Amino acid sequence: MSKVELFPAPPKRWTRFFEWFCNEVYFEELQGDLEERYFRNCGRFGVRKSKAIYRKEILRMFRPSVIKKIKTQYQLNNSAMYKNYLMVAFRNLSRNKLFSSINIVGLAVSMAVGLLAITFVSEIHSYDQFHDFKSDIYRINNLRINIGRSTTDYATTSLLMGRRLQEESTNFDMIVPIFNGFNGDLIHDEKHFQIKGQYAGEDFLNLFTFPLLSGNPELALSEPFTVLITEELAIKIFNATDVVGEVLEKNEELYTITGVLKNPPLTSHIKFDAIASLKTFEAKPSPRRTRILNDWGTMWSSYVYGRLSKNSNLQRAQEELDRIAQEENAKVEHFRIEPHMESLTDIFPGDGKNNQMSIVMPKRSINQVVILALIVLFSACFNYTNLSIARSLRRAKEVGVRKVVGAKKAQLYFQFILEAILVSVLALVIAFFLFKLIRPGFIELNSYTLSTTTLELTPKIYLYFSIFALLIGFLAGTLPALLMSKIKTIHVLKGISGRSSSKGFNLRRVIVGLQFTLSVGFVILVGLAQKQYKYALNFDLGYTTDNIVNIYLDGRDPSLLSTELKKIPGVESLSTIYFLHSTGTLNSDYVSNIQGTDSVITYNNYIDYDYLDNMNHKIIAGQNFTADGPANQAIVTESLLQKLSLGNPAEAIGKEFKFYNQNRLIVGVVENFHYGTIFNTLQPYAFILDRDREMYYMNVKLNGNDILGTMDKIEKAWTQLYPEEEFYATFYSDAIERTYSGISSSIKTFGLLAFVAISISLLGLLGIAVYTTQSRIKEITIRKVLGASLNNLVLLLSKNFLIIFLISSVVAIPLAYSLFKSLVLRNIEYRISVGFWELAGEALIIIIIALLTIGSQTFRAAKSSPAVNLRDE
Amino acid sequence: MKGSHLGEFQEVVLLVILSLDDNAYGVTIKQEIAEKVNRSISRGALHTALTRLEEKGFITSEQGESHPDRGGRKKRYYTVTNKGVAALHDAKSIRDQLWNQIPRLKLYPGYDK
Numbered sequence: 001m002s003k004v005e006l007f008p009a010p011p012k013r014w015t016r017f018f019e020w021f022c023n024e025v026y027f028e029e030l031q032g033d034l035e036e037r038y039f040r041n042c043g044r045f046g047v048r049k050s051k052a053i054y055r056k057e058i059l060r061m062f063r064p065s066v067i068k069k070i071k072t073q074y075q076l077n078n079s080a081m082y083k084n085y086l087m088v089a090f091r092n093l094s095r096n097k098l099f100s101s102i103n104i105v106g107l108a109v110s111m112a113v114g115l116l117a118i119t120f121v122s123e124i125h126s127y128d129q130f131h132d133f134k135s136d137i138y139r140i141n142n143l144r145i146n147i148g149r150s151t152t153d154y155a156t157t158s159l160l161m162g163r164r165l166q167e168e169s170t171n172f173d174m175i176v177p178i179f180n181g182f183n184g185d186l187i188h189d190e191k192h193f194q195i196k197g198q199y200a201g202e203d204f205l206n207l208f209t210f211p212l213l214s215g216n217p218e219l220a221l222s223e224p225f226t227v228l229i230t231e232e233l234a235i236k237i238f239n240a241t242d243v244v245g246e247v248l249e250k251n252e253e254l255y256t257i258t259g260v261l262k263n264p265p266l267t268s269h270i271k272f273d274a275i276a277s278l279k280t281f282e283a284k285p286s287p288r289r290t291r292i293l294n295d296w297g298t299m300w301s302s303y304v305y306g307r308l309s310k311n312s313n314l315q316r317a318q319e320e321l322d323r324i325a326q327e328e329n330a331k332v333e334h335f336r337i338e339p340h341m342e343s344l345t346d347i348f349p350g351d352g353k354n355n356q357m358s359i360v361m362p363k364r365s366i367n368q369v370v371i372l373a374l375i376v377l378f379s380a381c382f383n384y385t386n387l388s389i390a391r392s393l394r395r396a397k398e399v400g401v402r403k404v405v406g407a408k409k410a411q412l413y414f415q416f417i418l419e420a421i422l423v424s425v426l427a428l429v430i431a432f433f434l435f436k437l438i439r440p441g442f443i444e445l446n447s448y449t450l451s452t453t454t455l456e457l458t459p460k461i462y463l464y465f466s467i468f469a470l471l472i473g474f475l476a477g478t479l480p481a482l483l484m485s486k487i488k489t490i491h492v493l494k495g496i497s498g499r500s501s502s503k504g505f506n507l508r509r510v511i512v513g514l515q516f517t518l519s520v521g522f523v524i525l526v527g528l529a530q531k532q533y534k535y536a537l538n539f540d541l542g543y544t545t546d547n548i549v550n551i552y553l554d555g556r557d558p559s560l561l562s563t564e565l566k567k568i569p570g571v572e573s574l575s576t577i578y579f580l581h582s583t584g585t586l587n588s589d590y591v592s593n594i595q596g597t598d599s600v601i602t603y604n605n606y607i608d609y610d611y612l613d614n615m616n617h618k619i620i621a622g623q624n625f626t627a628d629g630p631a632n633q634a635i636v637t638e639s640l641l642q643k644l645s646l647g648n649p650a651e652a653i654g655k656e657f658k659f660y661n662q663n664r665l666i667v668g669v670v671e672n673f674h675y676g677t678i679f680n681t682l683q684p685y686a687f688i689l690d691r692d693r694e695m696y697y698m699n700v701k702l703n704g705n706d707i708l709g710t711m712d713k714i715e716k717a718w719t720q721l722y723p724e725e726e727f728y729a730t731f732y733s734d735a736i737e738r739t740y741s742g743i744s745s746s747i748k749t750f751g752l753l754a755f756v757a758i759s760i761s762l763l764g765l766l767g768i769a770v771y772t773t774q775s776r777i778k779e780i781t782i783r784k785v786l787g788a789s790l791n792n793l794v795l796l797l798s799k800n801f802l803i804i805f806l807i808s809s810v811v812a813i814p815l816a817y818s819l820f821k822s823l824v825l826r827n828i829e830y831r832i833s834v835g836f837w838e839l840a841g842e843a844l845i846i847i848i849i850a851l852l853t854i855g856s857q858t859f860r861a862a863k864s865s866p867a868v869n870l871r872d873e
Numbered sequence: 874m875k876g877s878h879l880g881e882f883q884e885v886v887l888l889v890i891l892s893l894d895d896n897a898y899g900v901t902i903k904q905e906i907a908e909k910v911n912r913s914i915s916r917g918a919l920h921t922a923l924t925r926l927e928e929k930g931f932i933t934s935e936q937g938e939s940h941p942d943r944g945g946r947k948k949r950y951y952t953v954t955n956k957g958v959a960a961l962h963d964a965k966s967i968r969d970q971l972w973n974q975i976p977r978l979k980l981y982p983g984y985d986k
Contacts, residue, residue, distance in 0.1 A: 009944075026920065028946050028947055029899065029946070029947070029948070029949040030899070030916065030920060031943075031944065031946055032899075032939070032940075032943035032944065032946030032947060032948060033898070033899030033900050033903075033916055033943070033948075034916060035942065035943050035944045035946065036900050036940070036942050036943045037900050037903070037916070039942045040900075040942075056915070057915055057916050057917070060915035060916075060917040060918065061915075061916070061917040061920075062917070063917050063918075063920075063921055064921075065917075065920060065921040065924050065925075066917055066920055066921075
């Protein structure tokens with residue numbers, strides 16, 4: 001009896017593994033020897049040990065002389081073959097115009113989003129990279145611990161810290177203190193120019209790389225009352241850049257220009273029109289300036305940058321900071337400051353520190369953009385993969401013939417990858433134009449992108465774009481290329497269908513399902529966010545904002561303006577207030593009963609006599625402020641009465657409470673109203689009368705006739721009074737809308753993505769529907785001949801899709817809802833109620849659209865005349 | 874000198890092939906080396922040596938018959954070429970020469986006792 005029948009065959013998987021890596025020339029001999037040896041060993045040592053020996057032998061076959069030779073014929077000149085690949089690719093594209101355009105357009109739309117993400121991310125990461133000493137510069141940040149209350153991370157530190165470092169530091173060889181407060185109007189020749197800028201230490205230009213157009217960099221900020229201005233500002237003021245020595249006035253102080261700077265790059269987190277010398281503070285002290293220079297706790301808008309010296313390190317520098325902080329903390333009560341160092345290049349994008357010098361994009365929102373772009377991109381790649389696999393049947397003969405002629409698997413793989421790359425490059429061209437189209441919209445997406453990004457195209461970006469197109473082509477093409485190159489020659493040439501395995505078909509279903517889940521998810525998200533946004537805008541505030549225009553007074557006497565405005569026929573009534581309600585600004589203080597025992601946080605604001613009537617506040621008890629009444633009048637909400645146990649509204653009138661260190665007399669009680677936003681819960685509230693207070697806003701109620709004309713007249717009245725000053729006026733509803741710009745920008749983002757995701761998945765669906773109906777057309781025709789009705793046929797063709805849609809919706813709805821909760825509703829107190837139909841309704845709409853897409857194809861197939869289809873061959 | 878040098882293990886393989894006469898194929902060569910030379914080597918290592926020898930022209934090979942024990946795969950028989958025999962002789966004569974140069978006392982330390 002032969003040994004083969006006595007013993008089990010050697011481990012199959014190992015044999016297959018060996019076959020995979022073994023050079024086919026030697027396989028016959030080596031495998032034969034191994035197997036002979038194996039069976040002989042089985043007789044001598046038993047099967048178990050013999051198998052172990054066999055496995056070991058195979059592992060030890062892993063040597064150069066046995067392994068397949070990989071590079072064999074690539075050194076040949078193959079340009080004719082590449083030409084052929086390209087030609088075939090183009091022919092295929094033009095033969096299947098529908099599929100090609102679905103692929104190219106789908107990819108293009110998503111690649112446009114990808115291009116946005118690339119440009120955006122690369123711009124964000126180029127921030128502050130232009131400084132020569134960028135790797136040695138650190139900013140000192142403060143962690144401020146208000147003992148027993150709160151701990152907050154600030155980007156700022158006190159100038160005292162800066163001065164001590166300058167005097168005693170052994171670790172920093174250069175320190176630049178900056179005070180962010182050179183803002184306001186510069187005056188030259190009686191003309192006012194509004195600027196933003198900083199006061200900086202004398203080494204500013206030595207530490208940072210901001211080149212001078214004119215002036216001496218060594219002496220630029222070494223004297224008090226000197227200022228550097230940017231080229232742009234110089235041209236605005238003097239219409240020239242050679243202006244060193246000219247004098248500018250600011251707040252009744254005269255500053256001499258000692259240098260004109262080249263406009264700072266947009267990718268600088270230090271943004272300025274002018275930089276004044278910080279020495280000015282010492283030369284002309286005021287109580288405020290002295291506090292800013294010398295107080296350990298005054299750290300709200302001062303920054304300290306230092307260059308770490310070459311022979312020091314981070315740890316030693318940190319120890320020095322800790323030592324200084326310890327000494328200074330010992331001198332103060334109630335708070336403690338922990339200094340930390342942040343590398344210049346880490347400042348932007350930031351991790352949410354407070355009081356940044358200019359707006360710093362949080363890392364979180366960058367990640368969001370990238371993740372969303374990736375999702376859309378993958379979705380489009382799925383489309384390509386899906387349609388290519390569906391079409392692989394048609395190309396099977398080509399693959400078979402190529403194989404017979406001698407094409408290797410790797411060559412076929414390369415051919416199909418090349419085709420995919422061709423499509424992605426074509427898509428890139430369209431995507432580039434789409435990108436230019438949506439760029440302005442993206443920049444206006446939210447306040448962060450608006451003030452920090454330009455999305456300018458540099459040569460580097462173009463390089464990224466090309467690499468990106470190649471990558472996408474590779475990603476989208478890999479799966480179809482693998483499947484195609486695996487097609488068995490013998491099957492194709494014998495005419496056996498390549499669609500034998502149901503595996504590919506299932507994969508396609510999964511892909512369609514995934515895409516559909518994305519679409520439904522995005523649409524639900526957008527729908528919910530939109531509802532929440534509408535809800536926030538139309539929220540019943542408890543007072544009326546209709547037809548109210550708010551004029552920003554900025555400390556100007558309201559009486560002059562109000563006399564003028566009252567003459568305008570379109571103006572119904574006027575009032576003034578310290579700051580606007582319901583737009584995100586809040587002011588709160590502790591208020592207590594007159595004994596000082598019960599204290600409660602109370603939000604408050606200062607108003608004039610006309611405010612409550614003008615805004616339609618409901619007074620439940622008592623009366624409005626009166627001009628002849630006492631100076632300490634206050635009007636409170638019902639909720640404050642409860643908190644301070646002052647009884648019912650009528651009883652509370654005439655009672656007093658403590659506000660700051662004064663006693664306040666309650667003259668009226670108003671109904672609770674929403675002074676904050678949907679992010680805040682309602683707390684007690686008090687209107688305070690303060691006859692000496694500067695009011696910042698004038699609320700002008702228009703009577704609704706000819707609003708535009710009235711606005712014109714109001715602006716004219718303003719310019720007559722203040723010819724030099726800008727007129728800032730907004731409708732109350734616009735101001736509230738701006739308050740919720742965060743939500744509206746998420747709506748815009750998700751809206752764009754929903755649109756892209758839906759278009760891509762509908763395109764994909766259309767492609768698959770066309771393919772399915774085409775490949776089943778004979779079956780359908782025969783069914784029809786045998787008597788199937790139109791409805792039956794349409795149902796037959798759509799059934800599979802319907803199941804996919806339903807499953808996708810079931811997955812997408814809870815996902816979208818939980819995303820909505822975590823992204824949009826995070827800190828919102830007043831939320832919309834979300835019911836079943838809010839969620840399912842959106843999904844249903846998408847399903848209907850998708851069914852219509854498929855229906856267009858299935859219906860046509862079901863209606864087509866049997867004679868045409870059966871005569872086919 | 875890659876072309877003509879005969880390594881120590883290669884020399885053993887050549888001798889084993891010669892000694893096996895017309896039954897020299899992978900399994901028998903490996904077994905013979907294990908039994909006679911007392912060296913256990915993997916089939917892979919043997920393959921490396923055989924391809925080297927064939928590249929140098931010291932052996933030739935031809936396909937033989939198949940056998941069910943081998944999963945129906947054919948054997949490959951190896952024979953030593955004249956060049957291979959000459960190389961063996963060269964190697965042996967170099968050794969003999971070296972042996973002869975060594976004083977007998979050093980080779981058989983206890984010989985004069």
